[in-house]
Amino acid sequence: MAKKKEKVDYEALNSRLMQIPKMDIASARDLMDIGIRDIFELEGRSPESLFETIKKRNSEADPKRLWYLRMAVYFAENKHELDSKKMTPWAWNHDQYS
Numbered sequence: 001m002a003k004k005k006e007k008v009d010y011e012a013l014n015s016r017l018m019q020i021p022k023m024d025i026a027s028a029r030d031l032m033d034i035g036i037r038d039i040f041e042l043e044g045r046s047p048e049s050l051f052e053t054i055k056k057r058n059s060e061a062d063p064k065r066l067w068y069l070r071m072a073v074y075f076a077e078n079k080h081e082l083d084s085k086k087m088t089p090w091a092w093n094h095d096q097y098s
Contacts, residue, residue: 042076
C-alpha cells in the first residue's frame with residue numbers, strides 16, 4: 001500500500017519567516033495564521049503571548065512551538081549580534097534566557 005504524500009505548505013516554506021535559522025514550517029505557519037508575516041513584526045513581542053494566541057486558534061499546538069517562538073523573537077531583536085548557542089530551538093526549552 002502506497003504511503004499518502006504529505007501536503008507541503010509552500011506559502012509558509014517560502015515566507016520571510018523561514019529566513020530565521022532553524023525555523024520550522026509549522027511554526028512559520030502558526031505565526032502567519034495570527035498575522036505575523038515578516039521577521040521585523042516579532043520585535044518587542046512576547047513569545048509566550050504569541051503562543052497563547054496560537055493556542056486559541058489551535059488548542060493542540062505542540063508546546064515545543066514556544067521554543068521556536070522564543071528563538072524567532074531573539075533572532076528578530078538581535079540579528080546583528082547573535083549568540084550561536086541561542087540559535088537552536090532546544091536552547092529555549094526552559095526560561096534561562098527570558
